[in-house]
Amino acid sequence: MKVTLRNPTREFEYDHGMSVQKLLNKLELNRESVLVIADGALVPGDVRLADDANVEIRSVISGGSVISGGSVISEAVEAGR
Amino acid sequence: MKCRVCREPAIIDIRRHNANFCTEHFLRLCRDQTAKAIKEFDMLDEGDRVLVAVSGGKDSLALWDILIELGYQADGLYIGLGIGDYSDESGDFARDFARQRDLKLIEVDLLREYGYDVPHGSRAAKRAPCSACGLSKRHIFDKAALDGGYDALATGHNLDDEAAVLFGNTLRWQVDYLGRQHPVLPARSGFPKKIKPLIRLYEREMAAYCVLQNIDYILEECPMAVGNKHIAYKEALNQIELQSPGSKLDFVFGFFARAAERFASSDAAIDDVLAPCTTCGAPTPSGECAFCRLAERATAAQPVRLSPRREKTSVRSGPSTPSEPDRA
Numbered sequence: 360m361k362v363t364l365r366n367p368t369r370e371f372e373y374d375h376g377m378s379v380q381k382l383l384n385k386l387e388l389n390r391e392s393v394l395v396i397a398d399g400a401l402v403p404g405d406v407r408l409a410d411d412a413n414v415e416i417r418s419v420i421s422g423g424s425v426i427s428g429g430s431v432i433s434e435a436v437e438a439g440r
Numbered sequence: 441m442k443c444r445v446c447r448e449p450a451i452i453d454i455r456r457h458n459a460n461f462c463t464e465h466f467l468r469l470c471r472d473q474t475a476k477a478i479k480e481f482d483m484l485d486e487g488d489r490v491l492v493a494v495s496g497g498k499d500s501l502a503l504w505d506i507l508i509e510l511g512y513q514a515d516g517l518y519i520g521l522g523i524g525d526y527s528d529e530s531g532d533f534a535r536d537f538a539r540q541r542d543l544k545l546i547e548v549d550l551l552r553e554y555g556y557d558v559p560h561g562s563r564a565a566k567r568a569p570c571s572a573c574g575l576s577k578r579h580i581f582d583k584a585a586l587d588g589g590y591d592a593l594a595t596g597h598n599l600d601d602e603a604a605v606l607f608g609n610t611l612r613w614q615v616d617y618l619g620r621q622h623p624v625l626p627a628r629s630g631f632p633k634k635i636k637p638l639i640r641l642y643e644r645e646m647a648a649y650c651v652l653q654n655i656d657y658i659l660e661e662c663p664m665a666v667g668n669k670h671i672a673y674k675e676a677l678n679q680i681e682l683q684s685p686g687s688k689l690d691f692v693f694g695f696f697a698r699a700a701e702r703f704a705s706s707d708a709a710i711d712d713v714l715a716p717c718t719t720c721g722a723p724t725p726s727g728e729c730a731f732c733r734l735a736e737r738a739t740a741a742q743p744v745r746l747s748p749r750r751e752k753t754s755v756r757s758g759p760s761t762p763s764e765p766d767r768a
């Protein structure tokens with residue numbers, strides 16, 4: 360089983376398959392923060408990944424703008440600072 | 441695992457609903473949750489024209505797709521921020537999406553139209569990149585939505601984004617920001633209506649939506665975002681979510697239902713102090729608006745690679761370098 364983690368890209372090889380949840384535990388990944396894609400298809404936690412599966416684990420967390428609030432207030436706050 | 445609706449094999453488990461879904465019913469869930477948010481917060485009326493702020497990332501492309509599926513007339517706006525490969529690639533994803541679906545994508549290039557890009561402009565103006573970037577984006581999005589006569593400007597903020605912002609604002613008790621955190625900001629003179637239709641959906645669901653709809657989006661993070669607090673807050677909240685599914689939803693929607701109004705500031709009071717910017721006409725409390733001041737300082741240095749010393753000189757000798765201290 361070949362496992363690719365994205366962002367940054369890292370690769371792991373396992374000589375046997377296992378359940379999605381077990382793989383995430385092994386890699387110490389939070390299931391809320393990732394998607395698991397096996398041979399191109401999205402798979403839920405209880406699926407057993409095949410010995411020869413090609414697995415991508417994709418982080419779903421993105422940074423976005425750290426700026427909060429609406430434009431008027433941010434500007435008012437900035438101007439008054 | 442089987443789909444809660446049709447009992448076919450599931451492709452995703454959503455623990456806060458304590459349910460699993462097949463592709464068809466998961467996609468429907470995303471659309472239904474968006475439609476529910478639009479109705480719940482009175483974001484749009486049937487047939488409204490919407491301008492979607494598109495970054496090339498999963499949330500904004502999914503949002504654009506869902507709004508079209510829901511029958512709205514939605515155009516996209518992409519801003520070229522000039523952040524190296526990240527901007528080049530994210531622009532390509534936005535363009536490809538629009539082309540494949542025959543949608544209208546408006547593009548504004550910061551460097552071409554305003555004479556600066558985010559990395560150089562923020563340095564010249566002595567602001568944090570995200571601060572300069574956010575200010576520029578807000579101004580350009582507002583202007584495009586007003587100029588184009590759109591009924592609303594829609595952004596791809598999902599529930600995780602709102603939860604992380606709420607968490608950050610609460611940690612520091614930023615009461616001004618807390619008072620403005622709402623999925624809808626109504627239109628006011630000089631500002632378009634702003635809506636966040638993905639407010640009921642988790643970030644993980646938006647990524648899954650894109651995978652299932654074959655929407656290619658930029659996977660790389662903006663280099664300026666690396667290590668920012670927003671990401672750390674999201675990770676912390678996901679730890680809590682793991683122990684207690686639904687926590688993020690309760691945090692944000694509990695705030696809307698039971699706490700937000702305690703921080704609400706009076707828009708009328710703010711409107712009183714606003715007058716048109718002397719340069720661009722956008723409402724501002726301070727003569728010239730923050731965006732125009734940023735643009736002046738940012739363009740004082742040309743976006744070319746300069747040694748640190750020469751760069752400093754060019755800032756100091758720029759045409760309109762203000763002597764005010766760094767506000768970022």
Ligand code: SF4
Pocket residue numbers: 422423424425521558569570571573574662663664665
């Ligand atoms: S992370 Fe910061 S610099 Fe990058 S796009 Fe977002 S706001 Fe702009």
Ligand SMILES: [Zn+2]
Pocket residue numbers: 443444445446447448461462463464465
């Ligand atoms: Zn189903």
Ligand SMILES: [Zn+2]
Pocket residue numbers: 717718719720721722728729730731732733
């Ligand atoms: Zn202005």
